[in-house]
Amino acid sequence: MLSDSPLQRLLALSPVFILIFTMSGCTTSPAPNRVTDAGPSRFLPPSSNTFAKANVQPELLLNRLTWGSNFSAYQQLQAVGMDKFLDQQLRGRASVVPPTVQAQIGAMTISQQPVENIVRELEHKRIVADQQKGTDDSLRKEYQQELNRLAKEAATRSLLRDIYSPNQLQEQMTWFWMNHFNIHAGKHNLRAMVGDFEEHAIRPHALGNFRELLKATVYHPAMLRYLDNEHNANGRINENYARELMELHTMGVNSGYTQKDVQELARVLTGVGINLGTDTPRMKTELSKFYLRKGLFEFNPQRHDFGNKQILGNNIKGRGINEVEETLTLLSRQPATARFISRKLATYFVSDTPSETLIQAMANSFLQSDGDIPVTLRTMFDSQEFIASLGHKLKDPVHYAVSSLRLAYDGSCIVNAAPIISWLNMMGQPLNGRQTPDGYAMTESAWASPGQMTVRFDVARNIAYGTPALFKTDQQVSAEKPRTPAIASSLYVKNWVQTFSTDTQQTLQQAATPGEWSTLFLASPEMMRR
Incomplete structure (x- = not known):
């Protein structure tokens, strides 16, 4: 050369x-093809023709709504027009990837086995490896290698969908929420759980309702282990998850909650944890009616503080897991939460410094729709600020x-x-x-x-x-x-x-x-x- x-x-x-x-x-290009319409959206108003009226360049729009423009996405957009393309993307239909890609995903351990089976089998290996520590470290190496393999499967599945799925906005929003409700796979055995966290806590709700998304993360063992709530019990309070739940997941820092609110939320979350075994713990009959088990998730009433709590000026009557449900609804409906989530979405999709006008408009849509994510996104996508940022x-x-x-x-x-x-x-x-x-x-x-x-x-x-x-x-x-x-x-x-x-x-x-x-x-x- x-x-x-x-x-x-x-x-x-x-x-x-x-x-x-x-x-x-960058910008534009030409080509046609046909895409099937999935029918009217249950939540969204009809197409507004915002992009067509603004004469938005297709390539610019594709580079924001998708993981990156290519000819396939361009054909998909040209077949229905820009505004209807947005409507389709906001619906988050079931992803259909090429057969070769789907075969890879289907062959993965994380696609074939429930997370509780994977984790319990690995936990048995870990216990045996610990017993042989110092005499035979081969089992510990096998244990770590299997955790790494499962983490690689989770990353691979995400990347293949990002590259090949036609439902690009759903893939972007799955990544966005995975980042918002971040867990570090390197902690403990979370490499075995992270794929399930994405598949069953985040992905089904990525273009759904924020409260249901929040609830799914609170009840997932990966989050409870990452932020130590499995150690949170009456008499041994651990505030770690409660603090991040308010500061990072819902209301945001400096949004009006107090340290007392964090402490009270931690009390609500006592007993919310995980159980890697198969046996139900023994407990008094009067407590057993409050016990809840689903997969690795466990609400153990023996570890719960049944006293009344007060969060953000609201009285929460002590009654077990229903306290969690009530508190999550309370947090998800806070104006501070609406603004915090709207600001993060606008920072991701619009600019590093979105205007207060846009943030408030999105927050209003969030509150009026009771946390509907597509409605909130639609307000942002329809704004002139979004179009100007492309x-x-x-x-x-x-x-x-x-x-x-x-x-x-x-x-x-x-x-x-x-x-x-x-x-x-x-x-x-x-x-x-x-x-x-x-x-x-x-x-x-x-x-x-x-x-x-x-x-x-x-x-x-x-x-x-x-x-x-x-x-x-x-x-x-x-x-x-x-x-x-x-x-x-x-x-x-x-x-x-x-x-x-x-x-x-x-x-x-x-x-x-x-x-x-x-x-x-x-x-x-x-x-x-x-």
Whole structure:
């Protein structure tokens, strides 16, 4: 390759060049096809024609509503129009992924076995391994390897759906809520639970009702273990989960609740925990009627504080698990919760600094609909602030990797997500890898460093020149013939590039090979933003 090639010049300047170059956006292209309508939404009003009236560029809209625009998504949008496309996405219909992808998902342990079976079997191995510690550590290694394998399955399932599902908004919202209700898979045995947490606590409610979503997370063993509520009992109060439930999951910090409210909520949550065994604990007859068990979740009345509580000025009568139900409804209907959730959604989908006007409009929709997530989102999507923001939001690492792969392998099925998982680790955003409960930052300052951009350039080059490992299983049997992404020869991409900045187009024109052209395209400022 020539020493003065654009690829080498970009390599030399990548931290500065790409960081400066990440300040523009992208747009449009043509093509048709047909998508079946799922019928009228149960909650949403008819299409508002907001995007059509504003003459929104399809590529810009797709890059925000989906994990990244590609020809398949463009055809899906063109078949029904932009506004009806939004309606379809807000409905969150059942995802249908390509058969090769679905076969991978269906073959996973986390897809075939209930989480309680997985966890109990592993718990038995852990106990035996602990008994042999110091004499035979092979069982402990096997135990850790199995936890790692299950965590990889969970990450793989998420990534495959993000790349290939036609219900892209549902996939984005699943990731958003997984980040909002963050659990760190590295703690204890949570690697065995994280897949179930996503599949049964988050995913069914990602485009549903916030109160039901909140309830599902409170009753999931992964959350109870991560935030230590399994140790919260009458006489041994642990406030950890109660504090995060108010500060991070519902009302937000400095929203009016007090330390006393946290303490009272912790009392409500006493006895809410997990049971990895199969036996029901012995207890007095008068308490047994309050006992509740579902899978690994357990409400043990022997550990519960049955005294009356007062939270946010409301009296909560001591009566067992029903206190939890009442308190979750109370928290989900707080104006502070409506604003906190609306601000996070607007930060994720609109800008790092959404206006107070937009936040309040979304909060009003949240309260009026009793926490309906699609209604709240619709208010945001219909706003002029959302439309004006298109093309300006910096992609976080997951968005960058997935959007690049959606474009590169549209119509070609990845069978091994290990390289993607490795790229996300390199970029500092491994799935379920945030140790603190606040989740990953959604603002540009967290992801716009020169070092981050240099790593992204390496990822762009890996994708552009083809990554054969994506098409080989762990047994090294190629399930699909590897191919170099045809980005440089794609008419769809070429039409899209015509909307890029003059500087980007001139740089692309100097590429000496298709691989070089594809690298420069994937590393361009337009591909860094959504």
